[in-house]
Every structure is written in C-alpha cells, then in structure tokens.
Amino acid sequence: MTARRRTDLPALLASLTRYRDLIDDWPAFCEAIARPLPTCLWANPARIAAGALAELLAGEGIAAAPLAWRADGLRLAPGVRSGRHWWYCAGLAHAQEEASQLPVTLLDLAPGQRVLDLCAAPGGKTAQIAFALGNRGTLVANDLAAERIKALVGNLDRLGIVNTTVTRGDGANFPTAAGQFDRILVDAPCSSEGTLRRNPDRAADLDVALSERLAARQRALLRKAVQRCRPGGRIVYSTCTFAPEENELVVADILAEQGGRLRLCAAEVPGLKTAPGVTAWAGRTLDPSLAQCLRLWPHDNDTGGFFVAVLEKDPTVPGEPEPAPAVLAVEPGDEDWVEALTDRYGLPEGLWRDLRIQRQTRRGLHLVAADHRPPVAPGAEGRGLFFQRTNIRPPKLTTAGALLLGSQATRHRLELTATQRDAYLAREDLVPSAQQVAEAAPGQVIVTYRGFPLGLAIWHRSGTLASLFPSRWSGCAGAPAAR
Template structure:
C-alpha cells in the first residue's frame, strides 16, 4: 500500500516502479544511487517554515510550536527554518496568520541565499509569485530600499501581494508583465533572481499526480522561454552585479543547456561563478548531455537531488556580469501621489500611542481611492513597468471611520501602547472566525470604545472594534477567516513552485 498523499493532494505517492517507468528514468545514468533517488520520490515531503526574523526568532517559534503540540526540527543548513511533520498545514494556524512564519520547501529557500544580498542593493525578482523568495529577499535587505517583484500572471500577483502584506514587507513594488520583455526604462539592478517556470519534476514529492503527467517534450518546449528570461536578466543586470538562475526540475535542457546558450550569447559579459551552500549535499552541473559538450565552468552550478537532503529537486546557477561592461541609464522614478498620505499618520500614532518619530522610516502615498499604501522611505520604484502595488496597503480611507488594514496593524502594532487588547485563547478563535465576542472586565475598563489592536501571546493579530454596547467586533479579513488551529484558512498561499508548467 502506498503511503498517504501529502497535504493538498488527492494523489497517492508513486512507487519506485512508477518512477522507473516515467520520463525520470532518463536521469539514471547521472546517478550512482538510483534506487535511493527513486525511494526518496516515494516518501512524503516534510513541511518547512521559516521565521519572520523581525517578529520572532526561530528558537522562540520552535518553542511556540512545541507548546501547541507540533514537533519542530532545525535544519542545520537553513538557520532560520524549521521542519515540521509532513501532515502539518501551516496556513491553518494562528501564528501563520499573524505573519510569524512562512511555509516554503527547504530547497526553494536556497536561491535567495546565493544572491549575496546586503541592504542598499536594487533587486529584481523576475518570476516572483507567489512570493516566498521575494519575502526572503525583502527581509535580507532589512525591509528597506528597492525590490521589484514581477510576475506575468495577475492572479499570482494577488497571491504574492497577500503573502508580502501578511509578512509586513514595505520595500517591494509588484509589477505584472512578461519578464522576457522587461523594459529598459525599468533600469538595471545589483541583483536579479530568475526562478524560471519549468517542468517542475523536482516537486513530485509535493505533487505526486505529476508522475502520470510528465511530458517528455516539456523541457524542450520550455527552454526557449527560460532562455528569454535569462537573457533579459543579463541585460538588466548592472556591471559587476550578480544573478541567480534556478529551476525545480532535473532536465538539463532547462538547466545547464539554457545557461550554456546564454554564456555563448554573452561570452565577454557574464560568467558562471562557484556556488557553495555549506551543509547542503550538492552535485556539480553537467558538462555533457545528449551528445553535446558544455562549458567546463558549468560544474560550478548546483544540482540538488531529493535523496541527498530529504528535499525536493533543484538546480541553481550563479552568474556575474563583468564590471567593465557599459552601464544602462538610470530609471525614471515613479510619480507617486503623496496626496494626504502623511496627514493620516499622526492621527494613527496618537490613537495607538506610537513613538513620536515612528513614521520617519516610511512614506505614505495614495495609490487607489480605497486608501493609502505605506512603503520604506528609501524605496524608489521605477515609472515603468507600471506598478500593481508599491509597498503595503495600509489604511482604508474610503470607509467611516477609516481603519488600518490587518497587514498594517501587524507592522506598527508591536510598538502600540494604547488601544490594545490581549486576547484569551477562546477570544482568539472568535476573532479569527470573524465573530463578535465579549471582552473581560479588565479589557473593557482599560480601553475606550473604538478601534483597537488585538494580540495573542504578545503577537498582533489585527484590528477590532470595541463597541459601546460592550462587545468586540472582529475586523479580521474574510479571506483569512477560520484560521483557528483546526479551522480552514481561505486564501493563504504557503508554498512556492507548486504549479507545474507542463
């Protein structure tokens, strides 16, 4: 009998015989331990989450999970991450809704580590949705400066923005355009990530139904698109800059051959540089495939096989651009409308008792009639391509009375000193289910009627209304309702690379 299917899938995990009979069999010559590879693909994949470091340490997150009966294990080669039992559905827990963690497969977290990020860099995530790697990049930049997250799909951009808002990201502008045609007017970047759409062979452990749907022609069909994305990334990279190209597939056509073709197009401009991931077992990139000899420096690329690290499969190449190449023009800055943005900030600070200089690190601007967006003061998006969103949707001004969004409450709430209610366990569940509930005597006496922040175990969950009638009304977003530890959460994306491009 097959083990049960992983979370989110109705398909049973494959058997070694099914793996051997699938198109994956063409990789047998690349592996001295084929049986171990096939066996790994037949085991469920552990859930992995990383802690939002501005909100909670990984140690405190592990302790919180343990108190809730969830066994968490550290990942030696991912210091900020924890592995959980594979049946854990992270998005159904209050701590996930509170933006304390994000669920992302271990190997999916590795490309961002190889970008060599430091605050002050201008960064482009060319194929960003649903946003796990984007959030990693944003936080590595200390949630400051300019990060552009692009995706071709409007629906996926919405999922991406939801994740960024939940995690409190204010240094990112989202754009929805074909990454292969990213405009020169958008400027050049110090760092670029191309996590390319691919045949997704490496995600089989999370998406076992793929075993019967692998298309042998998919790698050759997808490779031109991947070359176009990587080509554009080379063009948009600043002299001396670094880009990371990654896929979650084993196919050389989408990996080494794609990189080799771009190296041939730009022989004097870019080079592959050695990539190292301490503690991660990796295999070198291929230098020969299907009768074609490839550049020797492709051995600097990384192949990550599922059985070596109990993970999915991945490919990563790190390229750098020659510092002597000509730089492109600086981008035209976006014309953001400050309107009355900053006028709302002192009122919020006074209502919630924030430090007088709290807003010094932010800029507010009016992007839509609904209200204000908040972004890092040093975030400078380009005029083109047109932004889907710049910063975090922060304050609804089209309602009476105006109110901060849940994402905003999670950003400024930790420093609030008034109009703040600590919930009991039962009140927490009522709040997350969008139900009205009664305050305790102490809660009622300590707060005036009106909008209040609500917290649980010191962590901000969002905004509520304390009515004069003596009840608390939840303003938790309807698309997130049901996040109670045992409930069902709607609209919370958790994993990257889930949708195969077959």
C-alpha cells in the same frame, strides 16, 4: 509519517528514469521520492527569532528542528498545514520548501542593492530578498500571472514588507526604462519535477517536449536578466526541475551568446549536500565550468529537487545610468493619518521615520520604505503595504497595517485568550472580560495573542468585540488551528 500509496510510484518513477545515470544512488532517490515532503518554514526576522518561533511551536505541540544551513529556517513533520495556524496568520513565519530557500541564499544580498525578482509569485523568495535588504531600498517583484500576483501581494502584506514594487508582465520583455539591477533572481517557470514529492499527479504531464518548450521561455527570461543586470552584478537562475534541457543547457546557451560578458560562479552552501551541474547530456558536451551549477537531489537532504546557477556580469562592460524613480503621490491630508494613528494607538513617533505614506488607490494609503525608488516602467500593481482604508466611515487600519504597526501600540490594544483567538480568526463576535477591556475605549482596537498582533476588531459599547479579520486573507483560512 504515511508512505504514499505504492500504486502511484511506478508512474512517478517511470517519468524520471531518464535521469538514472545522473543520480549517484538511484534506490535512495526512489525511496525519497516516495516519501512525503517535510514542511519547512522560516521565521519572519522583523517579528520573531527562529529559536523563539521553535519554542512557540513546541508550546503548540509542533516539533520544529533548525535547518543545518539557514539560521532562520525550521523543518517540521510532513503534513503540518502551517497556513491554518494563528502564528502564520500573524505573519510570524512563511512556509517554504527547504530546497526553495536555496536560490536567495546564493544571491549574495546586502542592504542598499537594487534587486529584481523576475518571476516572483507567489512570493516566498521575494519576501526572503526583501528581508535580506532590511525591508528598505528597492526590490521589484514581477510576474506574468494576475492570480498569482494576488497571492504574492497577500504574502508580502502578511509579512509586513514595505520595500517592494510589484509589477505584472512578461519578464522576457521587462522594460529597459526600469534601469539596471545589482541582483536579479530568475526563478523560472519549469516542469517542476522537483516538486513531485508534493504533487505526484504532475508526473502524467511530464515529457521531454514540455522541457524543450519551456527552455525557449527560460532562455528568453535569462537573456533579459543579463541585459537588466548592472556590470559586476549577480544573477541567480533557478528551477525546481531535474531536466538538463531546462537547466544546464539553458545556462550554457546564454553563456555562449554572451561571449565572455557573463561567467558562472561556484555555488556552494555549507551544511547542505549538493551535486555539481551536468556537463554532458543527450549527445551534447558542455563546457566543464557548467559543473559549477548546483543540483539538489531529494535523497541527499530529504528535500524537493532544485537547480541553481550563479552568474556574474563582467564589471568592465558599460553600464546604464540609473533612471529617475517614479514620483509617489500624496494628497493633502494624507500625512495627517500619521498623527491620527500615532495618537489613537499610542505609537512611538520614531516608528514612521523610515517610512512614507503614498496614495496609490482611492481606497486608501500605502506605506513604503522611505528610500524605495520604484521604476517608472513597468506600471506598478502596487508599491509597499496597503495599511489604511480611507474611503469608508470610519476609516480603519487594514489587517496588514495592524500586523505591521500593532506590536508598538500602547493603547486600544486587546490581548485575547486562545479560545478568543480562534473565534476572532473565524470572524466570530466575542465578549471580552471587563479586565481585558479596562484599557480600551469603544471603537477600533488592535487584537493580539501572546503579544503578537492578529488584526483589527471593533469593541462595541454593548460589550461585544466584532472581528474584522478578512474572510480569505493571505492564505490564512481563519479557521481554528488544525495540523
């Protein structure tokens, strides 16, 4: 572990000294801020258990310890670049800072709930929510930034998520026509002081005026979330910043506006050391209930910093009827792909039972959870997972499609060696042995490593296997593993 250069520290800490009186152990806080942040990730529950992932990583020379408070979470050493490893490209895990895994834990999710993630990109929390819903039902993931939405869709594709509609727009204007939701996450844009261990250069941009500007947007987002929440529903408001102006003060203002229709709930996480919310700041005294907010200081658990408030809407206020869902288009012949793919790859028929096919673009087809009820508004950037390109000859499975369906393929599936795996991810052609191709006919094949699908390749009669791994797919560099 290398300590950050000392020259960075004074500027970094100077930007945080106004919080000194809020922190129980200032020297420990300063020390934590100066240390690199451990890498954290969670195991994709649809593909591998956390214990099995830890064993797999150990086999690759990467030590991983379970998180004390989240069964699927693992902590690795600082500096591990998970995105460059084959297991990451295969969607076995998602990298997410430990503190950042907290808000979704407090959403109290259960399958069947209708959920909105108002500021969703790049989607780590969206993916956590999607799996907590069993990858079924209706999750709407919204963000304002087009570029960040691309990253969001890439992550959802890599992880195999089919229950999410992605929308783009100002969350503060999220349309009433979308209906109400049982759970809403407002992981608000903020000054990100809690990420300074990872991005120390941000210290130069921080000041109170920035926090006050952001607070206006945060209030607007939280206000909209209250409006879109069903009576009795839950809202989690979170930021990765320390500034009370963006945290308790925002929550206090919205609670006051709602005049009793909204209440704060105690936020506790067994196994994680947390601190109560601030109740007095900059000459303002807040209601003592604001102490029920939760703060995560970096020195308490060797994490980044986070703030979470859990809010519940009065169950007795009138609710809105659920709007009719958008109609998902299917064109004649689209359903034939189920039979064609089942036949080619020897997939079990039952695989498709909880899924339906939808045509959203001319390029091909999406797979969507059968019980997904997307709202009519706002217009969707995408729903479910783009799995089959049909506008090319021959049509082919996408990489996301191969990862989602490939583990159940019994034909035209080719297991690679470690060297071949790295060549495949680097988009190089390779020559499989006669034994490897004994079961495959020329044409498209799903390639696997240790039984986990990596994507699609073309096996040519010449004996060459051509990689179809996308050049820049979902943050995976496609380069041989590096730590």
